[in-house]
Amino acid sequence: MxxxxxxxxxxxxxxxxxxxxxxxxxxxxxxxxxxxxxxxxxxxxxxxxxxxxxxxxxxxxxxxxxxxxxxxxxxxxxxxxxxxxxxxxxxxxxxxxxxxxxxxxxxxxxxxxxxxxxxxxxxxxxxxxxxxxxxxxxxxxxxxxxxxxxxxxxxxxxxxxxxxxxxxxxxxxxxxxxxxxxxxxxxxxxxxxxxxxxxxxxxxxxxxxxxxxxxxxxxxxxxxxxxxxxxxxxxxxxxxxxxxxxxxxxxxxxxxxxxxxxxxxxxxxxxxxxxxxxxxxxxxxxxFPQTYVELAALDLSGPGSAQVHTWINTGDSAHEAHIRALVRYGRRPDGNGGHRPGSRFIDGLGSSEMGMALFRKVSEPESGDYGRCVGTPIDIVEEVAVLDDAGRPLGPGEPGRLGVRTPTVTPGYWNDSRRTIQSSYSGYWLTGDVVYRTEDGRIYHLDRSPDVIHTADGPVYSLPIEEVVLTDPVVDDCAVIAVPDPVAGDQAPFAVVRLRAGTPAPGSLLDTLNAALAEAGLVPLRGVTVAAGPDEFPTGPTGKVLKRRMREMYVSALAGSGVS
The missing domain is CATH 3.40.50.12780 (ANL, N-terminal domain)
Structure with a gap:
């Protein structure tokens, strides 16, 4: 070589x-x-x-x-x-x-x-x-x-x-x-x-x-x-x-x-x-986001980050806590031939099927527009819709399935024409995401469709809860999943967290997280467990958290197994 x-x-x-x-x-x-x-x-x-x-x-x-x-x-x-x-x-x-x-x-x-x-x-x-x-x-x-x-x-x-x-x-x-x-x-x-x-x-x-x-x-x-x-x-x-x-x-x-x-x-x-x-x-x-999760937990001060003006993320959108940790580093053009401290983070929500990240949001150290906002569609997108389960368009603030019309969408799935046909509705490619749209056209990402938690009181979305959990200084990464609720007979939200290196597990973590969720106006967690290693916080080939496998692993969590 x-x-x-x-x-x-x-x-x-x-x-x-x-x-x-x-x-x-x-x-x-x-x-x-x-x-x-x-x-x-x-x-x-x-x-x-x-x-x-x-x-x-x-x-x-x-x-x-x-x-x-x-x-x-x-x-x-x-x-x-x-x-x-x-x-x-x-x-x-x-x-x-x-x-x-x-x-x-x-x-x-x-x-x-x-x-x-x-x-x-x-x-x-x-x-x-x-x-x-x-x-x-x-x-x-x-x-x-x-x-x-x-x-x-x-x-x-x-x-x-x-x-x-x-x-x-x-x-x-x-x-x-x-x-x-x-x-x-x-x-x-x-x-x-x-x-x-x-x-x-x-x-x-x-x-x-x-x-x-x-x-x-x-x-x-x-x-x-x-x-x-x-x-x-x-x-x-x-x-x-x-x-x-x-x-x-x-x-x-x-x-x-x-x-x-x-x-x-x-x-x-x-x-x-x-x-x-x-x-x-x-x-x-x-x-991808998992690399940024790990970079955010490291000390990046020094020559390696000194020249960075832009971090680009694609695939799943990144968490606010990790974005804020990274944009502290580097320098940005000030528009006058000089620089000002801090960098920008370009977050792009996309998927393999979309052909590219179709939604774009830029965050800088001064940004406050978070809350799982993934920004607005880029120019190549012809139309965006939020649809209910029957395919009817929903208005601003109403959660539903994200559909996009854009020429960048995949021609389909190889050797699987039936799945290709089922993945679109009336010309919209259904991305598998649950979102809502504001009056000014910004999109907020609430969940992936299979990950919605169906409680006795209605659907609960995992991503906004994860944003709050990640504001706790001891938490490095987390996943909120649906587990069976033995009392109500439906599902309940349960958090699996990874702690920052060298941090002992606090005995009051569930109470602390639920207090923060109450302040944010979100439903409480029914339980939380600290992942002792990668096997208890499984990720896929691209670093995405495997919530499907987690649901299998923690299926008995509220029955007394694994709750801390």
């Missing part, structure tokens, strides 16, 4: 894609997810200069691997030649199951260049779940790390239904003698052609394979060519997103189109990200 002794000031400024070239790309109506690499390579005057630095699993950011546009093209072509020789052709789904990191991006580029459909499987997905997912999508082949390949076989993956299984480490990095590419290469994508499958989080059931199209997935992102922080302005992006997720691929595409100096993390825990920040000194950090 090529390594590069890296410092935050050693990147070549000429790696940036010049403004005139970006304008040409912006005007290219055929530009999309299936061809962006070749389009930027054609206009980039310094495609040989590195702009990506990738940190391996357990690796040191000081020894990051550099990649340029030209190296991306060479690696893409080498991998594509191997896949072509293995019989992969247009429309074939191929599962990629790695240890996160830039490898997902490289295999995505190679497979999509053949017109095949890369199915990116998060490396943290348990092997039995992954094996079932690979079978359901009808993959023709699997590329995986040595460990993941063995785990898939142990989990009962039917290799007889596949053309091949390959160890990712054995795919050559350099083209072998006689390796050929298809007669038409790269594949010329039409607008509706699928370019990728990414699975949902699996928090509410088996993960689903959301499709992404050449044009559909690029919609709403073209503007980044002219508006995203530019390399020539001294900006540096650190991405700790799961690189198997559509958001991870999207931001690496953006970095490629801009030539934006970017450090790509494989490990996205808080300690690893802080170490990389100290070396890279980013101005922009992109991650």
């Amino acid at each position: 090529v390594v590069h002794s890296f410092s935050s000031h050693s990147y070549p400024p000429s790696a940036a894609v010049p403004l005139e070239a970006r304008r040409r790309l912006f005007a290219d109506e055929d530009l999309g997810m299936g061809n962006f690499l070749d389009r930027v390579a054609a206009v980039h005057p310094a495609g040989d200069r590195p702009f990506l630095w990738t940190v391996a699993r357990g690796g040191s950011p000081e020894q990051a691997r550099p990649l340029s546009v030209e190296q991306l093209v060479r690696t893409r072509d080498t991998y594509a030649g191997w896949y072509h020789a293995a019989g992969v052709t247009k429309g074939d789904p191929v599962a990629v199951y790695l240890d996160d990191g830039v490898g997902y991006f490289l295999h995505f580029l190679a497979l999509s260049s053949l017109g095949a459909v890369p199915a990116l499987v998060n490396g943290r997905m348990p092997a039995p779940v992954a094996a079932d997912y690979v079978a359901r999508i009808g993959a023709v082949g699997v590329v995986a790390t040595t460990g993941h390949l063995a785990a898939l076989r142990d989990a009962g993956l039917d290799a007889g239904g596949l053309l091949w299984c390959a160890d990712a480490a054995e795919i050559p990095a350099e083209p072998a003698s006689g390796t050929a590419l298809p007669g038409v290469f790269p594949y010329p994508h039409a607008d509706p052609d699928p370019v990728m499958l990414c699975h949902t989080s699996g928090t509410t059931g088996p993960p689903k394979a959301a499709m992404f199209g050449h044009r559909q997935f690029f919609l709403g992102k073209r503007e980044r060519l002219l508006t995203f922080p530019q390399a020539e302005e001294g900006n540096r992006l650190l991405t700790a997103l799961p690189q198997s997720h559509s958001a991870g691929i999207s931001y690496l595409m953006t970095a490629t189109l801009l030539g934006l100096p970017t450090m790509v993390m494989t490990d996205n825990d808080g300690a690893s990200v802080r170490a990389a920040m100290d070396r890279f000194e980013p101005t922009v950090v992109a991650a």
Whole structure:
């Protein structure tokens, strides 16, 4: 592996894609997810200069691997030649199951260049779940790390239904003698052609394979060519997103189109990200909420956060307590050529199916607009509705199901047309979120539909309760779930909390939390337990709390088991 002794000031400024070239790309109506690499390579005057630095699993950011546009093209072509020789052709789904990191991006580029459909499987997905997912999508082949390949076989993956299984480490990095590419290469994508499958989080059931199209997935992102922080302005992006997720691929595409100096993390825990920040000194950090939960609990003072002006969150919206902890750091432009202390946090509510974060809220140290407000829809959204269970529109302040009309929505679920049809209503894609809307159009996120707590007195929403619980100084993270109420015969709210490191569990925690909830006008918790470790606070492959599993774990909580 090529390594590069890296410092935050050693990147070549000429790696940036010049403004005139970006304008040409912006005007290219055929530009999309299936061809962006070749389009930027054609206009980039310094495609040989590195702009990506990738940190391996357990690796040191000081020894990051550099990649340029030209190296991306060479690696893409080498991998594509191997896949072509293995019989992969247009429309074939191929599962990629790695240890996160830039490898997902490289295999995505190679497979999509053949017109095949890369199915990116998060490396943290348990092997039995992954094996079932690979079978359901009808993959023709699997590329995986040595460990993941063995785990898939142990989990009962039917290799007889596949053309091949390959160890990712054995795919050559350099083209072998006689390796050929298809007669038409790269594949010329039409607008509706699928370019990728990414699975949902699996928090509410088996993960689903959301499709992404050449044009559909690029919609709403073209503007980044002219508006995203530019390399020539001294900006540096650190991405700790799961690189198997559509958001991870999207931001690496953006970095490629801009030539934006970017450090790509494989490990996205808080300690690893802080170490990389100290070396890279980013101005922009992109991650999922769980990374921010862990970063918020750390001391980030020092060079790593000094230059940060923007934190970008996508997927689930972040908690106020974690946002407030992070925006204390860094510096922001003051509009007069200088800076003022503190950074901004861009929170984007989205999902795999939405194609991108469709709601945007910006928080700064002075902000007070919280309470699970996820902001307003971005320009690409055509219409937003809050619907009751029968599909009738609801007015301001009335909780209901969130529906969106936008061209960025997934074309559907691979091999599951019935679920695709059931996921929309009268042209609205139903996101699975429960929200309400204010008179001025702001959206407040109350819950995920499966997580609503159905009490004897009516529905109770978990997310506003979690916001209050997290204001307690001893609480690091929490999840409020529904558990059976042995008295009323319905459900009751119950909290599972993680305490800050080194903090003993207070004996009066339930009383303290309920006093805060009463002050906020929310219903009290019936119980609370302190998670002793990760097994008692389970999270999914992308870091989302698995409330479905928690409900199973704490089903007897109010019957006297596990309440503190």
